[in-house]
Each structure stands twice: as structure tokens, then as C-alpha cells.
Amino acid sequence: MNIVLIGIVLIVVVTILxxxxxxxxxxxxxxxxxxxxxxxxxxxxxxxxxxxxxERYMEHEKSTLETITSLRSSAMKPGISDDQKIxxxxxxxxxxxxxxxxxENYPDLKANENVMHLQRSLNEIEEQISAARRAYNQSVTDLxxxxxxxxxxxxxxxxxxxxxxxxxxxxxxxxxxxxxxxxKR
Amino acid sequence: xxxxxxxxxxxxxxxxxxxxxxxxxxxQMVWKIKLYGSxxxxxxxxxxxxxxxxxxxxxxxxxxxxFGTIILGGVIYDWFSKDYHGIFKTTVIAPxxxxxxxxxxxxxxxxxxxxxxxxxxxxxxxxDYYNGNDYVKGTIEGTELEFSDVHAEYDIEDAKGRKHxxxxxxxxxxxxxxxxxxxxxxxxxxxxAENNFGSLLGGWLQSMNFSRGDLVRMDDPEFEKYFAVYSNxxxxxxxxxxxxxxxxxxxxxKRLNVSLYISFISNHMHVAIETRRxxxxxxxxxxxxxYQQTLEYIRTLQNTIGLIEELKLNxxxxxKE
Numbered sequence: 001m002n003i004v005l006i007g008i009v010l011i012v013v014v015t016i017l018x019x020x021x022x023x024x025x026x027x028x029x030x031x032x033x034x035x036x037x038x039x040x041x042x043x044x045x046x047x048x049x050x051x052x053x054x055e056r057y058m059e060h061e062k063s064t065l066e067t068i069t070s071l072r073s074s075a076m077k078p079g080i081s082d083d084q085k086i087x088x089x090x091x092x093x094x095x096x097x098x099x100x101x102x103x104e105n106y107p108d109l110k111a112n113e114n115v116m117h118l119q120r121s122l123n124e125i126e127e128q129i130s131a132a133r134r135a136y137n138q139s140v141t142d143l144x145x146x147x148x149x150x151x152x153x154x155x156x157x158x159x160x161x162x163x164x165x166x167x168x169x170x171x172x173x174x175x176x177x178x179x180x181x182x183x184k185r
Numbered sequence: 186x187x188x189x190x191x192x193x194x195x196x197x198x199x200x201x202x203x204x205x206x207x208x209x210x211x212x213q214m215v216w217k218i219k220l221y222g223s224x225x226x227x228x229x230x231x232x233x234x235x236x237x238x239x240x241x242x243x244x245x246x247x248x249x250x251x252f253g254t255i256i257l258g259g260v261i262y263d264w265f266s267k268d269y270h271g272i273f274k275t276t277v278i279a280p281x282x283x284x285x286x287x288x289x290x291x292x293x294x295x296x297x298x299x300x301x302x303x304x305x306x307x308x309x310x311x312x313d314y315y316n317g318n319d320y321v322k323g324t325i326e327g328t329e330l331e332f333s334d335v336h337a338e339y340d341i342e343d344a345k346g347r348k349h350x351x352x353x354x355x356x357x358x359x360x361x362x363x364x365x366x367x368x369x370x371x372x373x374x375x376x377x378a379e380n381n382f383g384s385l386l387g388g389w390l391q392s393m394n395f396s397r398g399d400l401v402r403m404d405d406p407e408f409e410k411y412f413a414v415y416s417n418x419x420x421x422x423x424x425x426x427x428x429x430x431x432x433x434x435x436x437x438x439k440r441l442n443v444s445l446y447i448s449f450i451s452n453h454m455h456v457a458i459e460t461r462r463x464x465x466x467x468x469x470x471x472x473x474x475x476y477q478q479t480l481e482y483i484r485t486l487q488n489t490i491g492l493i494e495e496l497k498l499n500x501x502x503x504x505k506e
Contacts, residue, residue, distance in 0.1 A: 124365075127365075127424060127427065131421070131422075132423075135419040
């Protein structure tokens, strides 16, 4: 009789602990996503300044600059989902990356202190975004593992927790520097 | 900052003449130490043999006298070599520091401020004794830097209520500026739990270390093998520890091959290198004209000051001026 009672108490305690650990992981993901969101906003605030100060010089990159502006406005629309935000962020990073590379070809821009300052700010924000992405990916991986692993998977399906998407590492971040290509330019 | 080759030239061209003078002093001192040491050895041996014959081996007086003579020997050695230590530092270490970078200040007698050591948050125990020497301070390529030898100890009581000194940290302690802004606290500790208990149990033990802040699992397997990171801000910890920074810290750890503690607090980086040694002290019985010995001082100084370049703290890619 006693053994049965102890068994039931043990199961209840373990279930509560597992349930709480899942909640903690879910909240961690949301908490860090808020941090990701904050740095992404910082970049949205910086974009109009960058576009305004380089568009006079950069005739050939007009279409890229327009893409950046339109990506920014769609990312800032209210009510878009986290997954959409993640997708837009990847496109925006790639477009901004190509602008940063293109600036190298314009001596006027490179000499412009304002542009250089903006670029440094952008570098810093990119670095913060990269950190936020990595933190988010780790927390999502923790949550996804718990959702799939035994025995938390039972509780997770009962709680209707679903796997979340991680940030893809952008092409630019993944590609190592091709020194040859740099010299051929 | 000068390279090892340039410093070798400096050694032969500028330092060597003054070393020759000092070497003569050293030889005189060694002769005195040997002479008085022999007297001391013969005299105390005779007395010890006498006590042994009269009272036997397990007599308290024998042990009292044995320890007494050992301490006396240490006092004799200190008495003769005390001045030499001071002169050595002003003639050898100080010029090397100046040669590496003329803007650096050197004080052989003082340690880095205890408040900085405590601010680092690397060692949690309260400190009862704080000593150190060979303090260097300056600015290397726009990044401030200060370091010294540090020996921090605390008292513990044994079962009988007797106090013993326990070493908390002995080695080099370095504080420098950092090229990114940060507000939180991030601490990097040697990963003892994961090494001793394997990754699963060790990982769990690490995450139980609540007093340090949350465990931050980093996405660099080699870095994770050596270190455990705690921070009160998951995003900021990764902002400070970019992939390239983790690689540089891992390389530093592999080069030093001793326990390495790093913290990022109050916009400064704190590095504790646990060598368990007192650096920049002369070896009384080794010739000063032996370049290998001087090279070791040069290397230690050059590497410590070179930390700024090794970790690329001088790179101002960001908005922090």
C-alpha cells in the first residue's frame, strides 16, 4: 500500500518538475526572442540613415538600396509572425552585406566620415544581432530537444508545445574569406 | 610594441653592460651565502646529532630545534639576497618593461589593487591576505592595461581550531579595457566539472552553479571543452564571445597550459593566469649573463603585454572609441 502511495507521489513530483522545466525553456526562448527583436529594431532605425547618406553616390546599387528599404518596411509591419521576422532578417542581412562590400569601391564614400561612422555602427549592430541569433538558436535547440526527448515529449505534446525554427546562418557568415577573390578585384 | 628579436638586440646592446656589474655583486653574494650557509649547516648538524644522542629521535626538543634551524637558514638566505632582489628589478626588469613600450610604468614593490581583483568576481572566497609585486600599468595601442603578480590567501580552521593559510590564487592578474560596450557580467571559468564528470553529468553540475549567473552554452565545441561560461545576459555573453574571440581564448589557453579565468565586468576584461608562481624573481644561483633566464622574463612580459594584440582588443571596429 505504502509503496504504491510513494510511487504515485514520485510520479506527480517528477511530472511537475518536467512540466516546469519545459515552461522555463519556452519562456527562455520568448525572452531571448525579445532581445533579438530589440537589436533588429536598432538596425531598422539605422537603415534610413545609411540609405540616405550613400544613395547619392551609389548609382549601380540603386536596386539593392530599394530592396533594403522595402524589406525594412515589411519587417516593421505590425503583426508579422516570428518565423516571418526570421526570414526577413536573413534577406536584410544579405542585402546590407553586399552594400558594405560595395562601399569599398567608392573612394568618396570611404573618405566620408559620416558614412564610416554609420558603417561602424552597423558593424556593431550586426555583431549584436549575430550574438542574439546564436543565443536564440541555443535556447530553441534546448526547447526542441526537450520536446522530442523522452520523457518530456509526452508532457510537451500534452501542453501542445511545437518545435520552433532556428535562424539560418546567412551565406555571408558561413562563407570563409576567399583571399584570391579579394586580390583579383 | 617590440618583438622578441628586437628585445634580444636590446638585451645584448643595452642591458648586457649593466648586467655584468650586477653579476659581480651576485657572485659575491653567492659566496657569502655559501660560506655562512656552511657554518650554519655544520653548526646545526652538530647540535642536532648531540640532541639525537642525548634524547632520541622522537623528542619534541629535537623537532623544535630542527624547525628552528630550517627557519634560521631561510632568514640567512633572505638577509643576503634581499638587496639583490631589489637591484635586480631596477636593473633588469624595469629596463625590459620600458623597452617593450616606453609608456609603461613599472613598480616592483606593489600588486595590482585588491579592489580590482575582487571586482573581477572570479574567486568567490573572502580574502584574508593579499600580496603581490611587479605592477605594470600603461596604454597599449589605445587600450589600457595593468597587471601584477598576485598571491591571495584565506584562513581555514582545522578540526582542532588551528588556523591555516589556504591559497586562493597565485599567478598573474591582468585588467584591460575592452573594445565592445557591455553592461552585464560574464565569467569564464576553467571547465573542471565537465572534464571530471563527463559532458552529461558535468553539464548538469555546471548549470547548478547558480551563484555565478546562468550557464551559457557556447557554440564552439573546443572552447566548451576548456571553459564554462556564466552570465546574467545570454545575448551579451555571445556578443563579447564572438566565434573569433572564443578561438583566440582557446589558443591562449593551449599556449599557456595552465588554468585561465576571465571575466567581463564594468566594461573591463579581467584575466587571471594561475601559474602558481611568483614571476620576475631572480634565481640567485643562476648566472645573470645566461640569456635563457633573461629570455624567460622577456617572454613573460612580452606575452602578458601582448595579450592586447593576441586577443585583438586594440581593434576598434565598433563605435566604442
